[in-house]
Amino acid sequence: MSAKRNFSLSIFIACKAMRQLAMALFISGASLAATAAGNPQDANARYQAERAACLNGQSNQARATCLREAGAALQESKRGRLGDDQAADQRNALLRCNALPADDRDACQRRIAGEGTTTGSLLEGGVLRELTVPDRK
Incomplete structure (x- = not known):
């Protein structure tokens, strides 16, 4: 494989990884904002949905990271410290x-x-x- 083709492939892979990261951050941010706006029941429902996405591999994050982020978002929501500022x-x-x-x-x-x-x-x-x-x- 030529150096130019290898370089192009590397850029493509890096761009794909960045898109996946951006999507994961977007989904996390959107879910965090939705959790902040609701009551504790909404926060628990959001947590259950996020947890299911983590367990089903739909989050574009490592399972452990996804579950940790979902749990942290739930705790911050319960403390009233999760918002869209x-x-x-x-x-x-x-x-x-x-x-x-x-x-x-x-x-x-x-x-x-x-x-x-x-x-x-x-x-x-x-x-x-x-x-x-x-x-x-």
Whole structure:
């Protein structure tokens, strides 16, 4: 097998793994948000559904990890500490921009603020945010 073909295959496998991870995170996040919004009976019902998905291999996670996450979500829901805080999500996204060099950081923050175009979804394997900035020459 040529090096180019091997490299392409490696990228394909990595992309597939990333899509599966994104799907698992999306499903986990959606179920966590639904659990947070409901009462304890809803939380228990959600836990049972998540547990069944773990045991049936439908979660795209290792069984032990899936069961641990489902149990942790149930406990956090019972403590009232499970929520869907979009402001916190925004702050976290902006904090990730801080790791970039100054020019890239500014563009990152602008993309998070909604400038530019956004395509894709977690179900498709990722969200791509693009911002075209003029060259500073």
